[in-house]
Amino acid sequence: MLWSMLKALIFVAATAVLAIGATYLLEIGDVALITVAGREFVLTPFVSVLLALAALVLVWILMRLTGLIVAGIRFLNGDETALTRYFNRRSEKRGFEALSDSILALAAGEGHLAIRKAERAAKLLARPEVTNLLIAQGAEMADDKARATEAFKALVQDERTRFVGVRGLLQQKLAAGDTDTALKLAEKALALRPKNADMQDTLLRLQAQYEDWAGARATLNAKLRSGTLPRDVHKRRDAVLALADAREALADGQIARATELAKSANRQSPSLVPAAVMAARMSIAEGKAKQAASVIQKAWGLVPHPDLAAAFAEIVPEETPEARIKRFRPLLKQHQGHREARLLEAELQIAAKEFDEARKALGSLAQDEPDARSLTVMAAIERGEGGEDRLVRAWLAKAVTASRGPQWLCEACGHVHAEWRPTCTHCDGFDTLHWAVPPQSEAALQGPEQMLPLIVGALDGPSPAAVETPETVATPQQTAPSEPIVEPVSGEDTLTLGPEFRIDDEEDASKGADAVQAARGVN
Incomplete structure (x- = not known):
């Protein structure tokens, strides 16, 4: 309110000053005589002031016209001018509108529309890192694999979007079943982003699928260093990889290396039943019966399992049923009432005809x-x-x-395996097998x-x-x-x-x- 009154007062004051000035100029009796081309012009002070103001306005108009002509010439020459900035802002506005429409089309599941809008945005905006990504995602949604591959390759050319492009190509290769190329792309992607948890998991799964146990253990250590894997989970999975490596070494006749790896796996994860069984059997082969018994007893105390009982029986294979019951007594006492302990004791008593x-x-x-x-x-x-x-x-x-009772069951896909494996043969899941009772339908x-x-x-x-x-x-x-x-x-x-x-x-x-x-x- 106060500001409005102040503006009104200023306007009234300015009008009064102009009126007083105009009255003063009209009352002056002096005249100005100007001669132009032999002609004389008599000007009163008031007319002189009006002509001076008109001359200033004319000069300003001429300057603006000159600037406009110069700007037109620079615009035609390709230089940046106010005119180019105007058209750029206009194009940028339309480009962002097309970009928004493309994102909304993706959210609505309209792949082809998303591609068209992204292509329009690419013409209006200098943002290839965004438009190429939208085109790639729209092409994947529209099942246009060739167009998606082209867009991902374009992303690989830009340093800012290289990882996104490699990851997109990797997902395509995995979907197509080309695991050889996928493995190389996963290694490249992890080199670009060493702390990316998704790439770490993907590379680990592919390395396990190809039985590259040494490479998988290196990837697992990288996950630990990057903080994307808890230490206890790392120890368990590293034990799984060491055990898989031990089995391969044993198959190749590398007994010493297999023994070292099996015992290392058992130390890292005593509850991993296959590692305890293999470590015990390697100790039996070395003539270290007490060491084998200690390994089995420790594992049995954590996870009672029939394979552990079988390995414990192998320590003294020629003993009588009565002697075997006596030797098994420490195992049975660890889990009195446990179903596996009860079944084991029943079998031992049957062998002794009790x-x-x-x-x-x-x-x-x-x-x-x-x-x-x-x-x-x-x-x-x-x-x-x-x-x-x-x-x-x-x-x-x-x-x-x-x-059938507990079996090695994949917790990811539910596939049942006859024996433990580091990876599921059905879904290639790593360390997904656990000892459990699979669901059984009446139809089966x-x-x-x-x-x-x-x-x-x-x-x-x-x-x-x-x-x-x-x-x-x-x-x-x-x-x-x-x-x-x-x-x-x-x-x-x-x-x-x-x-x-x-x-x-x-x-x-x-x-x-x-x-x-x-x-x-x-x-």
């Missing part, structure tokens, strides 16, 4: 957590105790359609159920499903030891259930061990 003790050890696993191994162990106990054929066959019938069991009459044979009594099972039963676990803890017993008049599954029809209690070996065959 079927009552085997039943006590097994407990209710076959009812609470039925799987092929526990049900078959229960069948062996029934056979060893002289049970009826129909009862033994009922347990075996259940084992056919039961879960329909085939075995329909085959039961042919496998088990006709029963004189009730069907296997109708046989009342005892209260005390057992549980399964997948075991595939190279040397079984319980030795198989051969016999005649056998009932065949798979290539290695034999149950004798005799009433001899010693045939119970055969059913335990059968469990290993089913699993």
